[in-house]
Amino acid sequence: MAEDFHKLAIFRGLLKFKSNVQKIWGVLIFLSIVTTIEVVLGIVKPEFLLSYFLNMKLLNWIFIILTLVKAYYIAWDFMHIRDEKGSLQGAIVLPLIILIPYLIFILVLEADYIFDVMNSGFQSWNF
Amino acid sequence: MELTAAEKEANLWSGGQRPLNGSYGKLMMWFFIVSDALTFSGFLVSYGFSRFKNIDSWPIADEVFTHFPFLHGIDAPMYYVALMTFILIFSSVTMVLAVDAGHHMNKSKVTFYMLLTIIGGAVFVGSQAWEWKNFIKGEYGALETKGGQILQFINADNGERVPIGDFSISIPTERSAHKGSNGLWYKSEGALTSYSVNEVVEGFQVNKNLLIRIEKLDKNGQKIILTRDDSLDKVENAVAVVEGANLIHNEYGNRLFADFFFFITGFHGFHVFSGVVINVIIFFNVIIGTYERRGHYEMVEKVGLYWHFVDLVWVFVFTFFYLV
Numbered sequence: 001m002a003e004d005f006h007k008l009a010i011f012r013g014l015l016k017f018k019s020n021v022q023k024i025w026g027v028l029i030f031l032s033i034v035t036t037i038e039v040v041l042g043i044v045k046p047e048f049l050l051s052y053f054l055n056m057k058l059l060n061w062i063f064i065i066l067t068l069v070k071a072y073y074i075a076w077d078f079m080h081i082r083d084e085k086g087s088l089q090g091a092i093v094l095p096l097i098i099l100i101p102y103l104i105f106i107l108v109l110e111a112d113y114i115f116d117v118m119n120s121g122f123q124s125w126n127f
Numbered sequence: 128m129e130l131t132a133a134e135k136e137a138n139l140w141s142g143g144q145r146p147l148n149g150s151y152g153k154l155m156m157w158f159f160i161v162s163d164a165l166t167f168s169g170f171l172v173s174y175g176f177s178r179f180k181n182i183d184s185w186p187i188a189d190e191v192f193t194h195f196p197f198l199h200g201i202d203a204p205m206y207y208v209a210l211m212t213f214i215l216i217f218s219s220v221t222m223v224l225a226v227d228a229g230h231h232m233n234k235s236k237v238t239f240y241m242l243l244t245i246i247g248g249a250v251f252v253g254s255q256a257w258e259w260k261n262f263i264k265g266e267y268g269a270l271e272t273k274g275g276q277i278l279q280f281i282n283a284d285n286g287e288r289v290p291i292g293d294f295s296i297s298i299p300t301e302r303s304a305h306k307g308s309n310g311l312w313y314k315s316e317g318a319l320t321s322y323s324v325n326e327v328v329e330g331f332q333v334n335k336n337l338l339i340r341i342e343k344l345d346k347n348g349q350k351i352i353l354t355r356d357d358s359l360d361k362v363e364n365a366v367a368v369v370e371g372a373n374l375i376h377n378e379y380g381n382r383l384f385a386d387f388f389f390f391i392t393g394f395h396g397f398h399v400f401s402g403v404v405i406n407v408i409i410f411f412n413v414i415i416g417t418y419e420r421r422g423h424y425e426m427v428e429k430v431g432l433y434w435h436f437v438d439l440v441w442v443f444v445f446t447f448f449y450l451v
Contacts, residue, residue: 020227020230021224021227024220024223024224024227025220028216028217028220031216032213032216035209035212035213035216038446038450039205039206039209042189042205042449042450043204043205050347050348060450060451063446063450063451064446064451067442067443067445067446070442071439071442071443074219074435074438074439074442075435075439077223078219078220078222078223078431078435078438079431079432079435079436079439080226080428084147084148084149085147085148085149087147088147088148088149088154088157091147091157092157092160092161095161095165096161096164096165096168099165099168100165100168100172103168103169103172104172104175107172107173107175107176108172108175108176108179110176111175111176111177111178111179111180112179112182114180115179115180115181115182115183118180119183
């Protein structure tokens with residue numbers, strides 16, 4: 001399989017690499033930067049990020065978004081989804097992005113409800 | 128590899144087609160990965176369920192995972208898991224480099240990068256074992272109430288945690304672990320804790336500068352510390368001493384935290400372990416030239432997919448157990 005087999009541009013064409021090996025190192029650097037940001041935020045916990053948005057700390061939203069960014073680059077560049085046909089990309093990704101948010105939605109909503117019930121009407125757990 | 132139009136026509140109804148332009152093995156690996164991804168998301172979402180259900184009393188990860196190798200007694204939250212994350216990402220990179228070398232039929236490079244990948248995976252599994260050991264052993268110890276709440280001890284002077292061993296009073300007792308051999312043969316119990324409930328409680332009552340910290344969080348996400356009077360009331364409710372964590376008791380707080388920690392990181396660790404085993408098999412196949420003779424290194428690509436998936440899952444486990 002020849003070198004042109006791989007699509008070598010990331011960030012929507014903003015960054016183009018000369019070879020696949022270079023792209024791999026480039027993605028590694030990007031992932032390391034993102035992880036470092038996460039770890040630093042996790043240790044420092046800046047005050048202004050501790051406010052709440054949709055029942056969750058802003059900091060936690062940032063962690064989750066950065067995680068999804070990392071997941072995207074691992075799947076697209078390390079697992080070569082970028083080089084697959086569109087139909088295969090869809091077959092892999094669509095079930096996950098439909099089912100997982102749905103699962104999160106029903107379970108987290110239910111958990112929040114149970115928390116409210118136990119918090120407001122049921123105190124005997126605290127003994 | 129694309130087929131010519133004539134070949135396509137000939138093979139259309141007699142096999143030989145490559146749907147989605149992927150080989151059979153690769154598509155099957157993708158099937159497995161998608162279903163495994165759903166399994167892991169099921170686990171992580173149920174963790175989220177328990178966490179949102181106990182949102183005001185969940186253990187604080189920064190206080191649970193504070194160890195770093197060779198740095199005893201130094202509070203180093205997160206650093207070690209961050210290191211583990213880098214190790215796993217790096218072994219993912221060497222894997223993808225091995226796949227790339229395979230595309231160029233470069234046997235020695237594939238061998239070298241596969242070896243690095245295996246080493247990275249082994250180091251990761253070892254790190255996880257060490258992490259488990261610290262988690263199981265515990266650090267400070269705590270009391271558990273009848274309702275399953277954890278009471279931890281704080282020094283009122285400096286606000287730091289106090290290990291139960293530092294203040295417990297030694298009360299001579301004849302109590303020893305009950306074994307099947309010295310009583311009812313069908314009943315036995317595990318090892319006794321280093322201190323009995325009475326020893327800890329009386330030690331607490333004597334030491335006036337100790338306070339109790341309960342599981343509940345205040346508005347700033349810190350555990351609530353009771354006043355001395357409330358602490359003395361609370362300590363009466365204690366029924367057990369907890370040291371470390373297992374599936375039933377957990378000195379860090381909610382026992383579900385320990386259950387999910389063991390289950391999810393254990394399941395992931397098992398994936399890493401089997402990944403290492405598969406990588407070793409492929410590694411030896413590369414060395415003896417199996418893929419050289421076969422004419423392509425697709426097998427390396429397939430285990431590569433699995434290996435990256437394991438890395439992908441760790442990214443999420445890292446976020447939800449250690450960061451969020």
